[in-house]
Amino acid sequence: MTCPFLEYRSEANNRQFDEPRAYCGAAEQFVQPMRADICNNRYDLAHDEHCEIYLEHADEVSAGNENGNETENTGQSAGDGA
Amino acid sequence: MSYENYLAGEPVIITAALTGGVQGKEATPHLPETPEEIGKAAAEAEEAGASVVHVHARKDNGERTFATERFQEIDDEIRRQADDVIIQHSTGGTGASDEDRHLPLRTDPAPEMASLDMGPMNRYDHLTSENTRGLVDSLHEEMVERGIKPELEIFNDGHMNETYGLLERRDLAEPVYGTLIFGPGTLTPPKPRNFINAIDNLPEGAQFNTLGFGRHQLPFVTMGILFGGHVRVGLEDNIYYERGELATSNAQLVERVARIADELGREVATPSQARDILNL
Numbered sequence A: 001m002t003c004p005f006l007e008y009r010s011e012a013n014n015r016q017f018d019e020p021r022a023y024c025g026a027a028e029q030f031v032q033p034m035r036a037d038i039c040n041n042r043y044d045l046a047h048d049e050h051c052e053i054y055l056e057h058a059d060e061v062s063a064g065n066e067n068g069n070e071t072e073n074t075g076q077s078a079g080d081g082a
Numbered sequence B: 001m002s003y004e005n006y007l008a009g010e011p012v013i014i015t016a017a018l019t020g021g022v023q024g025k026e027a028t029p030h031l032p033e034t035p036e037e038i039g040k041a042a043a044e045a046e047e048a049g050a051s052v053v054h055v056h057a058r059k060d061n062g063e064r065t066f067a068t069e070r071f072q073e074i075d076d077e078i079r080r081q082a083d084d085v086i087i088q089h090s091t092g093g094t095g096a097s098d099e100d101r102h103l104p105l106r107t108d109p110a111p112e113m114a115s116l117d118m119g120p121m122n123r124y125d126h127l128t129s130e131n132t133r134g135l136v137d138s139l140h141e142e143m144v145e146r147g148i149k150p151e152l153e154i155f156n157d158g159h160m161n162e163t164y165g166l167l168e169r170r171d172l173a174e175p176v177y178g179t180l181i182f183g184p185g186t187l188t189p190p191k192p193r194n195f196i197n198a199i200d201n202l203p204e205g206a207q208f209n210t211l212g213f214g215r216h217q218l219p220f221v222t223m224g225i226l227f228g229g230h231v232r233v234g235l236e237d238n239i240y241y242e243r244g245e246l247a248t249s250n251a252q253l254v255e256r257v258a259r260i261a262d263e264l265g266r267e268v269a270t271p272s273q274a275r276d277i278l279n280l
Helices: A033-039 A052-060 B003-007 B035-048 B068-081 B098-106 B133-146 B157-169 B192-201 B214-226 B250-263 B271-278
Strands: A006-012 A015-024 B014-017 B052-055 B086-089 B113-117 B121-123 B127-129 B149-154 B177-182 B207-212 B230-233 B240-242
Touching (some): B003 B214, B035 B250, B052 B068, B068 B098, B086 B271, B149 B157, B157 B192, B177 B214, B207 B214, B214 B230, B214 B250, B240 B250
Parallel strands (some): B014 B052, B014 B230, B052 B086, B086 B113, B113 B149
């Protein structure tokens, strides 16, 4: 289950990328690759435990939305191992 | 190592930390992420004076990977584009499993060097990269098996104690090579007196590398040169050339420190000289 605020975008905030990159809808900015692993709950990371941005905005998330945002993503794997 | 080593004019090894594992192109468009980009950056850094390149692996969208196969792709590109530069893999990986942390050691051939984080480091507000003694020992063991020189990353004074602990638990090939790291958070506070203290605390016979984060990169590598140590620069640690001005490449940062070393009378080590100094 990925962070409900996670999106993958190729363009935002006057920035463009060849590959869609992790974008935080709560912070309204592209996030660092290390933080993207938290958004995606990869490895031993969990957005609802390790991300201060999610924790600050958790009350904005409806129960339905917290079930995952795969439909908002653009095909990026959420379960990437090494 | 000391000021006397500076006066002796011994060569200085410049390491270029090309990519890192934290920030990506969202921070600066000049940060290399793909194997091709990293290979090109390594070649340019070597041309500018780097004898070692410190390597992290990324996927095409910039996100982290620890896969042996991706490190292999990167190494192949570095060897294709660069001349003779020493490849140093990162074994760092906040949140990654201990098994994943071993994967960068398993390319063919193995990297000549790999980083070994000496203890915990906080990330963001709710996360710590633990780097337990058990993991340090198991990574060191595999490095020994595969002929890889460990670069001990000493984030703070407590990690100096951990370095002595590792020396009690394991036989390390001489010279011990440790990177003294200065910056915010868990790192050693970036003050000159802390730098002097750190080099005084190093194990006898150790060679040291100097790393300052952000705006501390330039002053601390200059101190590293003046006190007979080696230096690390690159976009992993600092994306700016001057205040408010992004560095345009890793090579730009290497060129500047090579110029400073030359002005201060220390020869910049070739990869061959670096191999001799570090006993690779």
